[in-house]
Amino acid sequence: MSKENWQLLQKCSQETEGLDIILACDGAASVGQVGHEVAVKLTRENAEARMCCLAAVGANSKPHVAIAEKSRKLIIINGCQNNCASKIVRDKNIIPSYEITIAKEGVDKVPTLDFDAEDVDRLAKKISAEVSKLPARN
Numbered sequence: 001m002s003k004e005n006w007q008l009l010q011k012c013s014q015e016t017e018g019l020d021i022i023l024a025c026d027g028a029a030s031v032g033q034v035g036h037e038v039a040v041k042l043t044r045e046n047a048e049a050r051m052c053c054l055a056a057v058g059a060n061s062k063p064h065v066a067i068a069e070k071s072r073k074l075i076i077i078n079g080c081q082n083n084c085a086s087k088i089v090r091d092k093n094i095i096p097s098y099e100i101t102i103a104k105e106g107v108d109k110v111p112t113l114d115f116d117a118e119d120v121d122r123l124a125k126k127i128s129a130e131v132s133k134l135p136a137r138n
């Protein structure tokens with residue numbers, strides 16, 4: 001896609017209080033990649049949802065920790081039962097609004113970066129429906 005057609009996102013550092021922030025583990029296995037694609041899909045299709053940098057939260061980047069803390073709803077997507085994304089956030093005493101583990105949702109953890117687009121569509125719909133029923137955190 002040429003740069004002229006790039007979809008520009010909201011600046012999460014400035015608009016986080018009005019946004020549902022999505023942090024995905026992005027693990028290097030099928031389940032991590034499904035989680036990443038779900039996060040991308042939710043971001044692209046919902047102007048009030050925005051993927052943000054989990055690695056920066058883990059690295060104690062102050063702006064990114066603040067984004068997680070101040071988000072309207074905080075959505076955590078883990079690939080497998082190690083639940084790395086949840087642990088990173090909870091270790092900072094930040095309570096997510098919603099957590100999901102892709103490996104518990106009918107997707108096998110396989111050592112591949114390939115995934116089934118139907119799993120991405122199905123889980124994006126599920127998360128969207130469930131998060132829409134939750135109250136804002138702040």
Ligand code: SF4
Binds near residue numbers: 026031032080082083
């Ligand atoms: S939760 Fe699982 S898939 Fe995600 S980063 Fe951790 S070990 Fe990898």
